[in-house]
Amino acid sequence: MPFWSTKIFGEGEKLMNIIERENLFELLSDKGEVIGEMAYMPMNNSIIITHTGVSLDYRGQGLAEKLVLAGIQKARREQLKLGATCPYAVKYFREHKEELTDVLK
Template sequence: MILHYEKERVYAKDENGMLLAEITFPETADGWADIDHTFVDPSLRGQGLADKLVRAALQQIAEAGKRPVATCPYAVNWFEQHPEELKDLFGP
C-alpha cells in the first residue's frame, strides 16, 4: 500500500480513490502537532497499518521540528506502548 504525504496528514487510497487509511496531526500550538485522528478501513484492520501511520506521522512531525501530542485513542495507546521510540525521536 502506498502512503501519500501532505502537510499534517498521511493517507492511502485504493485504485478507485476510496480512502483506506488516514492519520491527521494538525499543529495546535507553537511547535506542537496533535495526532487527533487515525482511520483504517475495516477490511485492512489487524495488519499493522495504524502502527505504520503513526510512525509516518511521527517522522513527519520530527522532520518539521515539532513535538507530538496525541488525542486520538489509538495514538494515545501507541504512545503508552512505545515510550522509547518517542524518546529516540524527540528526546526526554
C-alpha cells in the same frame, strides 16, 4: 510522490502508499483507493494526532501503526513535538515512549 511506501503481505504482496495532504496522511491501496487516514492539528512547535482510522477490510494488518509512524517521521524531520488525542496514538505513544523521547511532549 508518496511520503511513505509499505509492502503488505496477505493474499499476495501489495504495495501501499502514504501521502501527506494538509494536516492529514492518507493510506492508499495498490489501486489508489483511500483505505486509511491519520489527521493531525499543528499547534505551536508540535503536531497533535487527532484521528487514526483504517477501512474495515484492511484492519488487523498494522496499517494504523504505519500511519502513526509517518507522523513520527514528520515530527523528527521537522523537529516538532508530538501529542495525541486519538486513542490509538495515545496507546501507541504509551507503549513506545522509550524510543520516542525525542519527539513526545
